[in-house]
Amino acid sequence: MARLSSLSPLNGYQKSIGSINLCEINDYSLVSLAIPQDTTKKFAKIIKDEFDLAMPTSVMSKTDKKTRLLMTQPDQIFSIIPRVDNPEEDLSKTIGKAAYMTDQTDAWVVLEISGATSRTALERICQVDLDSNMFKLNAMARTTMEHMATIIIRTDVNTFLLMSASSSAKSFLHAVELSAKHIS
Amino acid sequence: MSQLFRINGGLTDRSKPINFTFNNKQMVGYEGDTLASALLANGQRLVGRSFKYHRPRGIFSAGSEEPNALVQLRTGAHQEPNTRATVTELFDGLTATSQNHRGSLGFDFMSVTDLLSPFLSAGFYYKTFMWPKAFWEKIYEPIIRSSAGLGSLSMLEDPDKYDKGFLHCDLLIAGSGPSGLTAALAAGHAGLRVIIADEDYVLGGRLLEEDHNIDGISGQDWVLQTLAELTEMSNVRILPRTTIYGAYDHGIYGALERKTDHLADSGDKPRQVLWRIYSKRAMICGGATERSIAFANNDRPGIMLAGAVRAYATRYGVATGNKVAIFTNNDSGWQTALELVAKGVNVVAIIDPRDTAPRTHISGVAMIMGASVCNTSGRKALSRIALSNGQTLNVDCLAVSGGWSPNVHLTCHQRGRPVWNDTIAGFVPGGDLPVGQFVAGAANGDMTLGAALKSGHKTATLIAKDLGFTTNSSKVAKADDENFAIKQFWHVTGHKQRAWIDLQNDVTTKDITQSQAEGFRSVEHLKRYTTLGMATDQGKTSNVLGLAVMAEATGKTIPETGTTIFRPPYSPVAIGAFGGRERGQHFHPTRLTPSHKWAKEQGAEFVEVGNWMRAQWFPKSNDKTWRDSVDREVKKTRTSVGVCDVSTLGKIDIKGRDAAEFLNKIYSNPFAKVPVGRVRYGLMLREDGICYDDGTTARLAEDHFVMTTTTANAVLVYRNMEFARQCLFPDLDVHLISTTDQWAQFAIAGPNSRAVLSKIIDKVDMSNDGFPFMACSNITVCDGTPGRLFRISFSGELAYEVAVPVRYGDALIREIIKAGKEFDITPYGTEALGVMRIEKGHVTGAELNGQVTAFNVNMNNMISIKKDSIGSVLSRREMMIADDQIRLVGVKTVELSDSLASGAHFVAKGEKPTTKNDQGWIASVCYSPHFEQHIGLGFLERGHERHGEIIRAWDGVRGTDILVEIVSAHMYDPEGGLQRG
Amino acid sequence: MIINHPLLGPRDANEFVHLGDESLIDRPDGMADDAANKFHNYMYLRDNPAGKYRELWYHDAGDRSWLVVTRDTLTHEIFDVELARDVARARGRSK
């Protein structure tokens, strides 16, 4: 029997509005790593060894070319890695039992917004202060935009990753598109 | 009408004429005009009618404090009532009409109320309209309502767009007058992130309206120079047309920016943007508002605030009259006289109750000291004034200055109380300012230009230091301090006429004295009884005056009498702006199921369930009604097989060493010993013992459970479990994460469900022993796609739920349909789901509505007494387990042809439907294709022991009253053989 | 309002959900003999002070932390924000 074909929340959406570029990112796998009580140090050492990355903080993500680590909750890390079929299995090879793993790849839609006026557009929906001195490169925040829970990460001066629930991806896209239209 | 009253000078662009109409009269103004300045330039005196007496009224002020000149702007769906002509930027094609009159503005039938005024004094309506009783609703009130109110809404949907936004700054400056600008300079130079906002479309505040010198150049040039400097600074954001309307907790300010109101067309961009500004510090530099003096008939068109007369001449190049007199109790009135004369306006006299004049003479102006204006005449426009010294003067404009009230509004928004200052005869900010807020300039009582410039700079510098910025001593702009001496002279007495205090609400000095006589002496009583300060201007020009007159009447001082504090907003804000950008499709986010695209292809009807769009039923061409579709889906599922997208159910991954122990505390029934590979139905209580949520939870590994919650409660259950995890059992090693959006989950139900699934699932022993009822397992489907399989049943049939990552959901539903073809598989929606669960007697939100106990739904045996779980203790309170409590029952109509409706109440045969005879109600109903009649679930007193009884289902609001038989809630396959088989 | 989250810094209160009095942490033992009384007082009776108040907030649109916020109910001034889990441990809810 044919293997099931996959469909991303925005089906590979990409668009420019005025000086703003929007595109869906869907070439990743996302696994949540829950750290067993009182083993944070041990966990930190493992990701240092395995990913060569320091522990992310709840306001700063850590990243190299292929991996990005976010601390989404005091005892919870999101690891965003290149797309694999069964990421839980994949990661357990390196991390083993140091964390409880839950595949979250399909739970999120990831939208990249870039362009000279991206911040001006985000002003209309994002209540977090995105001033480059307050929200530096790789800074991250879990907040809300238009009643939708959102994770925002700065990946460049004018580039941000926006992560929101996959089931409401179309509403989320509408909110971001409209902000871009209103300021263009 | 040509612009007869235009004079030289001002900031309007004479090279850019603008056409507009007022009451359909074609007029011309210039770019830079407000509607008010253009109307005055065209000699339009009468612009509106007052609220109560429908008195003829003209333009009174030159700012947002305007009580009189309210017009209906634009037409059709864009019609905008109560728009202040004094702050409306003129644009080409602007149309405005006057409001609150029957018949023409010139002849208003309602002005009869003016003649009846003796009988319409303060609070008259509380004392009459009571007889005969029936007349109030039918006659009196409709009359009062239609004569009250000002402008009208179009009653059409607001066609404009709105938006919101969020700004952050170190220092927010409200107001761009002298103090605001020097503050912005100082803070900007120090490197603070500054936002300076002004409600006006040109920055500069009073410097635009008065002639001053700053640092040796004209005030207006200084403004331009300063703005140029500020524009250069990347850390300063200038927001014209932006009103700071409110001060909220912790440095948050509300601001309204008018984006396209000054344009003929919004060009599909937001009309206004509502900003939420997060500030570390804020400076209120809002200046001061002039007030009037109460004297007989002081409300006629042509009687204006002196500062406004000056503003129209200086900023707009408009003379407000051919013969102007000035009535002032303070020096600013004299400044007005000087500037008007300098601009060639004919000022005939200046009248001042003080004995000695502040200057020796002003050429051509009679200086009448120790006198006051005691009456005026001219019905639709001022023609003559009478003075206390017996003199009368023919004038068409009277400029009045009763002194200036600092604009303390934003300092009061957190209930702060201003304090009285005798020298300036006004209230200044008290000590209890909102945290982080400062006040400078006239708003703080620094009434002179020199002082304002200084205080702006000084305050901003202090703030910068306080925030840890180094302040390079930027130079302070310098200017002379003009005189501002004032005599506290509030109203002219010794007459029987009405002297207005609140122009819009027609509150006169008589109303105040009467209110005093009737015992309404506290300021709040005064306001409420007379409606003083309750109009659209919120008493900006009248509150202090009213207070002063009340103080006199009670023989107290003004501070003894009280202060008036202000509520947000500073000036009224369109409801549309507060509403923001979304009101239709995107009012709330929409959640789509993994099979949504496929279901749309099938022509499914959708229904909103907690933001999810769920397929309700799948119509087929030969279905005549929705019932045909639902019946078909139910029958097909019960006789062969059906499939339903159940991805909307909340799914929570629960992991950790202590996961089982944790669940044992969350669920009221035992969970500690659920074997791996098994599913258990769980009942969740609130701590107060009321049923809260239910669902199945599967154990996939020793330290891994997957919980399902109802669609509606998913978020709340998760929140409560986090509470238990973090606050009640902080040391348990248990971790939660929602996987609702991760998994596409389909229920496959019916005798043939096993056969269909076997074709899709990779190598699992599907036999009843291999995978029995309530089994669960990690699996792969369609050749290796990871998934999960649960053998659970909501329908009561042999049934499974299969889950794959959401991105495969669309493909999987198509595979399932393909695999089910040979069994004529049917997709079913929420309606069929509902029918089958009612037949089976499963409860949902319709029954578990937050009011019922486990006892009520006959599940109290599920509350383990061997352990301490959430809600168990309080679930055992006496009245929650009393014998006479309501119990869940099934109902069937006695007549097969009868139909049932939810919400009907149970009443015994032969009894009246009264509260006393109310025995319960029906919670859910459906037509059951299986029983071929209407059935339902309901709650009935002692219901568990009344099966077989016949009782009435009384539905008064729908006008039905039918007989039903009480049966067990488990109507379909009560032994449950089918789902286990 | 702005809540100064101990881990995330100042955040608009609209990201949070308010539950109520800090004392809701002190859940009585359901197996104790006078549990009925204890639970009644725990669930239903409140000091409801006009002034300093220690209350529970949940960072619903954020990191899902439960917080104990010390706030003045007359002025809304916030004095202190702590992680509820730490407070719970300090109040003796450890195993």
Place this chain on the structure above:
Amino acid sequence: MRYSALSILKQGLTGNKSWKPVWREPEPKKSYDYIIVGGGGHGLATAHYLAKIFGGKNIAVLEKGWIGSGNIGRNTTIVRSNYVLDGNQPFYEMSVKLWEGLEQDLNYNAMMSQRGILNLAHSDGQRDAYARRGNAMLMSGADAELLDRDAIQKMCPFLKFDNERFPIKAGLLQRRAGTARHDAVAWGYARSADMHGVDIIQNCEVTGFQMKNGKCIGVQTNRGPIKAKKTAVCVAGSSSRVMEKAGMRLPIESHVLQAFVSEGLKPTIPGVITYGAGHFYISQSDKGGLVFGGDLDGYNSYAQRGNLPVVEDVCAGGMSIMPMIGRARLLRMWGGVMDMSMDGSPFIDKTGIGGLYFNGGWCYGGFKATPASGYCYAHLLATDTPHENASQMRLDRFMRGNMIDEKGAGAQPNLH
């Protein structure tokens, strides 16, 4: 002085010079039979009925500020009896009946305006819940109608019937519901109570209770001690603060509820309308202002002011159900302190301390309840037995498990 068209005519012709104070300003006596603590709507109503109906004598109302300065002076003036539970509905229906005769009872026009309340339903489930409620209303002797979409369209053509998300499916209408002029209610009761000999004492703050072997024998005030045979607390908004002086903890939290009024407009909204898919309800005052509100801010507060998220949420709700109000301007926003009880329903009861009675926990439903609350409280004070329509509004109901939870929200005040 009796009010009538004639009295107004006479006064008008003589320059409105001889209007008399609406109530006396007496000095507090040393002792009273009854002291009612709190000169708000409920306190003044209690005094009126106690004196006029139950023949109570020697009564004082003590108000710490000016009468009517509590929530009766800042609410959205809605009167209705559309509850579902038998612990509430008969009480509120009794209240509506008293409202209907109020003008004549008080000889004061509180402008009770029965222009109806319409609760909109946007789903089948909501419609059925309204049906259950409507039937409960009819059973209590109130009026109720379940309207379909067309009937609603005839009444309110300006509603957004085809909202893409929340189309209007049905509505529950109570025609006898409506609004009243809130301040006038307080003044009318005060005037009538005063005419029946009640001492209304403003600027008299109760600072404590006089206790003698476990009984309450009077109060301490900033104007000295005052003895009383029976002390009746009626200070919704400050209940916890006052009862704390008697050593009582209450099942009550104080929360802020905001309300809003627009600039004056010509007649726009027929009656009271509530939105079923957002937090929004609205009516129009006699002066033309749109009076509207929504949900609690959600946090405990005594500050009498709220914050922006709720303001925006309420207006967003309004715009989605009646987008024609977009160009009307919001003129004033304010907040009141709500006595939020643990199940959303009030208390009229003895306290367990002899001589001390309690009335409170009105949540945001206190205004409509004013007459019945006053009547039933007066009944309790005069007879020491609860009025049958208030028999479930007891302080011990949580101990017994007899919650009156209309919303089914549980023991969390900010959800009611």
